[in-house]
Amino acid sequence: MGGTQDLDLLVYTDVYMRGGVDAATGYLLESLRPDLKVAVMATDLNVLESVASKRPGVERVLLPPIRGWRDLGAMFAHRRAFARLRPRVLHVALPSMGSGQWALLAASTIRGISLVAVEHGAFPPVSRAGIALKRFVEHRLAAH
Numbered sequence: 001m002g003g004t005q006d007l008d009l010l011v012y013t014d015v016y017m018r019g020g021v022d023a024a025t026g027y028l029l030e031s032l033r034p035d036l037k038v039a040v041m042a043t044d045l046n047v048l049e050s051v052a053s054k055r056p057g058v059e060r061v062l063l064p065p066i067r068g069w070r071d072l073g074a075m076f077a078h079r080r081a082f083a084r085l086r087p088r089v090l091h092v093a094l095p096s097m098g099s100g101q102w103a104l105l106a107a108s109t110i111r112g113i114s115l116v117a118v119e120h121g122a123f124p125p126v127s128r129a130g131i132a133l134k135r136f137v138e139h140r141l142a143a144h
Helices: 020-031 045-052 072-085 101-108 128-138
Strands: 009-013 038-042 059-062 089-094 114-119
Touching (some): 072 101, 101 114
Parallel strands (some): 009 089, 038 059
């Protein structure tokens, strides 16, 4: 399943309001070579538009937020979107160390995608399950 992996970079964030994460991610997009094929994926429309506006012509994908371990519908929507776009690199911009773990887990089930997680804050996961999931997902990252 998926495309031919002609997308160089997919930038993803699950922040729910504009702030430092989308600003820093936007600066990244502005600094990339123009020949790179890039897409932006987010779970909040305002954040999606803020980040994507830094790179004209970029594909935009809005996904439902994953609200917890029981939200299988949103997790599968993320996995389908990651598989459809099949980027060489998935850059996940995280507001804290405990965020984005379910999306990272979904992406880690797709072969051929290099996962990069960038934590913009030093707030640790708030539960033992969150810590365990973070440790499990960390081993699947190409860079952290």
